[in-house]
Amino acid sequence: DGGITQSPKYLFRKEGQNVTLSCEQNLNHDAMYWYRQDPGQGLRLIYYSQIVNDFQKGDIAEGYSVSREKKESFPLTVTSAQKNPTAFYLCASNSQSGNRGNEQFFGPGTRLTVL
Amino acid sequence: AQSVTQLDSQVPVFEEAPVELRCNYSSSVSVYLFWYVQYPNQGLQLLLKYLSGSTLVESINGFEAEFNKSQTSFHLRKPSVHISDTAEYFCAVSDRAGRRALTFGSGTRLQVQP
Numbered sequence: 001d002g003g004i005t006q007s008p009k010y011l012f013r014k015e016g017q018n019v020t021l022s023c024e025q026n027l028n029h030d031a032m033y034w035y036r037q038d039p040g041q042g043l044r045l046i047y048y049s050q051i052v053n054d055f056q057k058g059d060i061a062e063g064y065s066v067s068r069e070k071k072e073s074f075p076l077t078v079t080s081a082q083k084n085p086t087a088f089y090l091c092a093s094n095s096q097s098g099n100r101g102n103e104q105f106f107g108p109g110t111r112l113t114v115l
Numbered sequence: 116a117q118s119v120t121q122l123d124s125q126v127p128v129f130e131e132a133p134v135e136l137r138c139n140y141s142s143s144v145s146v147y148l149f150w151y152v153q154y155p156n157q158g159l160q161l162l163l164k165y166l167s168g169s170t171l172v173e174s175i176n177g178f179e180a181e182f183n184k185s186q187t188s189f190h191l192r193k194p195s196v197h198i199s200d201t202a203e204y205f206c207a208v209s210d211r212a213g214r215r216a217l218t219f220g221s222g223t224r225l226q227v228q229p
Contacts, residue, residue, distance in 0.1 A: 004158075006158075031215065033216055033217075035217075035219075040124065040221055040222070041221055042119075042121075042205060042219035042220055042221040042222050043159075043205070043217070043219040044219075045216045045217075045218075048216050050215075058216065090158055090159065092159075092217075094215070096215070102147050102209040102211070102215045102217070103149070103161060103164055104161075104217055105161075106151075106158035106159040106160070107158050108157055108158045109156070109157065109158050111156070
């Protein structure tokens with residue numbers, strides 16, 4: 001089945017550590033996105049990539065980094081510079097062609113907790 | 116820039132009653148409109164979308180939403196809810212070009228009571 005996988009499902013981090021969240025898709029989608037979800041605030045865009053080897057900052061990129069070396073993969077690193085990283089992180093993808101109107105497909109999410 | 120406002124953070128309703136979840140948006144360009152549903156500790160699932168054409172769009176599980184351009188609204192309705200509809204619902208917009216990311220509202224928690 002085609003879809004998006006995220007790992008791990010739960011992640012615990014000590015203050016001062018960098019951690020990397022995995023996102024893989026087998027939908028052959030060109031674009032991939034990372035969102036952060038906090039209670040009562042909806043989802044906010046961290047980074048996005050519309051093509052391999054290229055990515056752009058979203059609305060809340062500070063303290064995060066990404067790479068896009070392969071079409072299928074878009075890992076997110078939460079660095080120690082992110083002051084309040086405890087949140088639910090969602091990865092999404094969509095096709096940049098066709099007639100689906102930018103519909104995005106979401107992974108199951110990773111819940112990051114800072115101890 | 117775009118923004119989305121979901122006017123109700125929580126909507127309690129009894130089973131088999133009708134419900135409306137409100138969504139208003141602001142944008143300087145034409146947009147696509149979406150409703151997503153999220154069950155606890157899960158990702159988002161697309162419920163329905165408006166791209167163009169008929170302003171009334173329907174989902175397979177009985178929800179519908181109507182695009183109102185003059186009021187910049189995209190309210191979600193269901194004539195009779197079930198316990199299984201209990202979830203968080205997010206309204207979102209996307210510009211038709213450019214970064215094509217979604218801008219989300221803050222969500223509405225629908226609580227269906229027996």
